[in-house]
Amino acid sequence: MKIALLGYGKMGNVIARIAAERGHEIVLRKKAEDNFDGLQDADVAIEFSVPTAAVTNITECLNNNIPVVSGTTGWLAHYDEVTQLCETKKGAFIYASNFSLGVNIFFELNVQLAKMMSKLERYNVSMEEIHHTQKLDAPSGTAITLANDIIANTNYINWAIENPKETDIFIDAKREENVPGTHTVNYVSDVDSIEIKHTAHSREGFALGAVVAAEWLTGKTGVYSMKDVLGI
Numbered sequence: 001m002k003i004a005l006l007g008y009g010k011m012g013n014v015i016a017r018i019a020a021e022r023g024h025e026i027v028l029r030k031k032a033e034d035n036f037d038g039l040q041d042a043d044v045a046i047e048f049s050v051p052t053a054a055v056t057n058i059t060e061c062l063n064n065n066i067p068v069v070s071g072t073t074g075w076l077a078h079y080d081e082v083t084q085l086c087e088t089k090k091g092a093f094i095y096a097s098n099f100s101l102g103v104n105i106f107f108e109l110n111v112q113l114a115k116m117m118s119k120l121e122r123y124n125v126s127m128e129e130i131h132h133t134q135k136l137d138a139p140s141g142t143a144i145t146l147a148n149d150i151i152a153n154t155n156y157i158n159w160a161i162e163n164p165k166e167t168d169i170f171i172d173a174k175r176e177e178n179v180p181g182t183h184t185v186n187y188v189s190d191v192d193s194i195e196i197k198h199t200a201h202s203r204e205g206f207a208l209g210a211v212v213a214a215e216w217l218t219g220k221t222g223v224y225s226m227k228d229v230l231g232i
């Protein structure tokens with residue numbers, strides 16, 4: 001496949017290497033200052049840029065009939081308009097807050113745990129996410145997915161990164177040097193705690209998942225998720 005990379009930073013570099021190892025050709029490596037020359041030659045685009053650029057990048061792909069996989073976080077206020085454009089243009093689009101297989105299993109575990117814990121009033125849930133200090137958004141997209149899945153299955157109403165109300169899930173967003181991404185969901189009662197945790201050891205898992213998603217998306221139309229890609 002010919003792949004356009006929209007965003008060529010920490011993730012773009014790892015994706016380029018894994019895509020090459022899987023026999024793909026990179027036809028565009030777009031950074032902030034670059035234009036979209038080369039996008040027309042691509043079979044699929046993989047978009048890992050910055051929150052303020054994601055919607056423009058995805059829109060450019062959909063308007064040019066290029067299937068697009070986006071992993072950029074922090075732009076989801078515009079998700080509905082992007083998926084609407086995808087439907088209108090009969091395009092192909094996948095967004096995931098986290099493309100790694102391990103985290104997608106962790107998402108399923110989180111839903112099952114939330115369903116069980118919803119019946120037990122003596123437990124309070126909170127979350128912690130730790131990422132490298134260059135990260136622009138907080139909380140992480142992954143933490144938001146985890147929180148929304150808990151909210152959908154319990155009496156919690158919202159999430160908050162400071163001054164949580166009783167009906168909010170508190171997310172402690174920490175920034176430490178060189179941490180690829182660690183997420184913990186913690187249920188605490190007076191007598192015990194139950195904790196589930198995912199630790200990324202590198203960016204390889206995110207990047208491989210994005211390339212697999214791009215391979216899967218090519219030739220399809222519609223809006224999909226990693227659940228579709230992984231069949232879980």
Ligand SMILES: NC(=O)C1=CN([C@@H]2O[C@H](COP(=O)(O)OP(=O)(O)OC[C@H]3O[C@@H](n4cnc5c(N)ncnc54)[C@H](O)[C@@H]3O)[C@@H](O)[C@H]2O)C=CC1
Nearest residue numbers: 007008009010011031032049053071072073097098099206
């Ligand atoms: N969904 C997932 O599995 C994962 C998502 N991410 C997300 O991916 C995004 C990128 O992460 P990193 O690569 O670590 O960031 P980074 O800061 O290392 O790279 C971002 C790149 O985007 C480029 N960029 C800025 N404006 C652009 C524009 N208008 N068009 C194209 N490129 C532009 C920058 O020049 C830079 O090369 C973040 O939002 C992060 O949260 C990161 C890891 C995994």
Ligand SMILES: O=C(O)C1=N[C@H](C(=O)O)C[C@H](O)C1
Nearest residue numbers: 073097098135140141142181
């Ligand atoms: O910015 C990152 O690095 C990461 N971002 C994603 C997120 O916001 O959840 C996924 C991963 O945790 C790494």
